[in-house]
Amino acid sequence: MKPVMISARNVQKSFGATQVLKGIDLDVVKGEVLAIIGPSGSGKSTFLRCMNFLEEYDGGEIRFDDRLVGYRKNTNGKLVKDSAVHVAAIRARMGMVFQSFNLFPHMSVLDNVIEGPMIVQRRKREDAVRQAKGLLDRVGLSTKIDAFPETLSGGQQQRAAIARALAMNPEVMLFDEPTSALDPELVGEVLDVMRSLASDGMTMIVVTHEMAFARDVADRVMMMDHGKSVEIGPPRDIFTNPSHARTEEFLQRVLQRAAPAPLKNPEGVL
Amino acid sequence: MDYTWHFQIVWDYRMVFVRGAIMTAQITFWATLIGLVFGLPLGLMRRSRILLLRAPAATIIELFRSTPALVQLVWIYYALPILTGLQMSNTVSVSIGLGLHAAAYFAEIFRAGINSISRGQWDAALATGMTYTQAMRRIILPQAVRRMVPPFINEFASLIKLTTLGSALAVYELLHEANNLINNTYRPLEIYTVLALAFAALIFPIIYASQLLEQRWRVRQ
Numbered sequence: 001m002k003p004v005m006i007s008a009r010n011v012q013k014s015f016g017a018t019q020v021l022k023g024i025d026l027d028v029v030k031g032e033v034l035a036i037i038g039p040s041g042s043g044k045s046t047f048l049r050c051m052n053f054l055e056e057y058d059g060g061e062i063r064f065d066d067r068l069v070g071y072r073k074n075t076n077g078k079l080v081k082d083s084a085v086h087v088a089a090i091r092a093r094m095g096m097v098f099q100s101f102n103l104f105p106h107m108s109v110l111d112n113v114i115e116g117p118m119i120v121q122r123r124k125r126e127d128a129v130r131q132a133k134g135l136l137d138r139v140g141l142s143t144k145i146d147a148f149p150e151t152l153s154g155g156q157q158q159r160a161a162i163a164r165a166l167a168m169n170p171e172v173m174l175f176d177e178p179t180s181a182l183d184p185e186l187v188g189e190v191l192d193v194m195r196s197l198a199s200d201g202m203t204m205i206v207v208t209h210e211m212a213f214a215r216d217v218a219d220r221v222m223m224m225d226h227g228k229s230v231e232i233g234p235p236r237d238i239f240t241n242p243s244h245a246r247t248e249e250f251l252q253r254v255l256q257r258a259a260p261a262p263l264k265n266p267e268g269v270l
Numbered sequence: 271m272d273y274t275w276h277f278q279i280v281w282d283y284r285m286v287f288v289r290g291a292i293m294t295a296q297i298t299f300w301a302t303l304i305g306l307v308f309g310l311p312l313g314l315m316r317r318s319r320i321l322l323l324r325a326p327a328a329t330i331i332e333l334f335r336s337t338p339a340l341v342q343l344v345w346i347y348y349a350l351p352i353l354t355g356l357q358m359s360n361t362v363s364v365s366i367g368l369g370l371h372a373a374a375y376f377a378e379i380f381r382a383g384i385n386s387i388s389r390g391q392w393d394a395a396l397a398t399g400m401t402y403t404q405a406m407r408r409i410i411l412p413q414a415v416r417r418m419v420p421p422f423i424n425e426f427a428s429l430i431k432l433t434t435l436g437s438a439l440a441v442y443e444l445l446h447e448a449n450n451l452i453n454n455t456y457r458p459l460e461i462y463t464v465l466a467l468a469f470a471a472l473i474f475p476i477i478y479a480s481q482l483l484e485q486r487w488r489v490r491q
């Protein structure tokens with residue numbers, strides 16, 4: 001039995017009067033790749049951001065490696081907000097990749113990658129640089145080490161951001177729609193890197209609209225709608241035999257968009 | 271219009287202008303230092319989520335921004351000693367008064383600069399495991415400072431000119447020296463002309479340097 005890395009129990013979250021997470025349960029085991037799909041506004045990204053407490057959940061609990069995320073029990077046994085240092089220590093063990101890359105624009109690619117190891121883990125510069133060069137080579141950016149983020153394409157920026165997250169030697173990688181901001185022709189290069197990570201056994205939670213990636217790479221797919229987990233299971237069950245009408249309807253809509261009907265006049269004469 | 275300009279007399283008294291310029295520069299230096307030292311924490315406090323930090327910062331900032339600098343200086347020099355028994359020299363009063371005045375404006379520049387950095391930068395820094403202080407120091411401030419330079423230079427230039435208010439407390443800065451000279455020589459037009467040029471000579475190099483800096487950052491980033 002593989003150890004559980006992340007577990008969520010009845011996780012709830014409200015923005016003002018709107019409840020965006022309505023009690024979500026989830027267990028992700030070590031080495032698992034979980035894809036979270038669902039319509040926009042379903043709470044996928046919010047749920048993912050709760051896992052490293054970038055978003056504060058206000059009900060239920062999330063555990064990472066059996067440690068409660070963001071809260072602790074005080075001497076009376078009541079749950080109170082955990083100290084910033086503890087939260088930071090948990091975050092340092094998880095990597096996160098964002099839709100909008102969020103590279104540090106005032107630093108070169110190399111400096112982006114060594115920043116966390118040097119500042120958070122207090123590792124030696126030469127050690128961090130050696131590892132960073134290896135990672136940048138792995139994501140195909142060894143020629144861009146000294147480049148600044150704004151000179152890179154979106155795909156290159158996102159691969160650099162993946163290298164930056166990996167430099168912390170994370171135990172879990174969280175991906176928040178990593179390809180949604182990319183031009184279509186750049187999506188593949190980022191998915192390739194993620195595929196290779198998955199085959200190396202990295203524990204990954206990926207919020208995505210890339211159904212092909214979810215189908216081919218994920219061990220399990222979770223479908224979210226209106227702040228709830230509608231269903232969760234192996235991709236072949238979800239994609240070929242969904243047990244909920246809501247999932248079927250959603251998949252039909254996105255898969256139709258991905259493969260548009262053939263043109264009536266394929267010669268395209270106008 | 272047959273006014274005859276006599277700049278020779280200004281040249282004869284050139285050391286008076288040098289002396290005044292040194293005093294103006296000294297007051298500006300101390301006021302800027304005080305402004306920066308108090309402005310950054312004020313700006314940070316004002317964007318805090320904690321009301322007990324935010325409210326006093328907002329009160330101090332708006333108090334100094336909404337009252338005339340001249341009144342502030344007069345108040346610190348004449349009223350503060352009555353209330354607290356703390357009597358400071360006129361030069362120190364002007365330096366501290368203008369320093370607090372500048373702090374209020376610097377605080378707003380810091381706040382706006384920090385707020386202009388996107389939330390994604392905070393996300394990335396915090397997700398890496400940085401604390402608030404590490405994220406601020408390593409990721410947010412270095413980016414924010416670049417955006418703060420133009421408004422900061424504006425404020426700095428206006429601070430240099432505000433030192434002329436020191437003349438109201440008989441501080442021997444440029445304007446006060448110039449006025450004394452006028453009383454001795456009766457050449458106000460020449461002396462004010464040179465006074466204007468002296469301020470331009472102080473301020474222009476700073477504006478020029480900031481433009482160079484902005485250009486360099488634009489190229490490198």
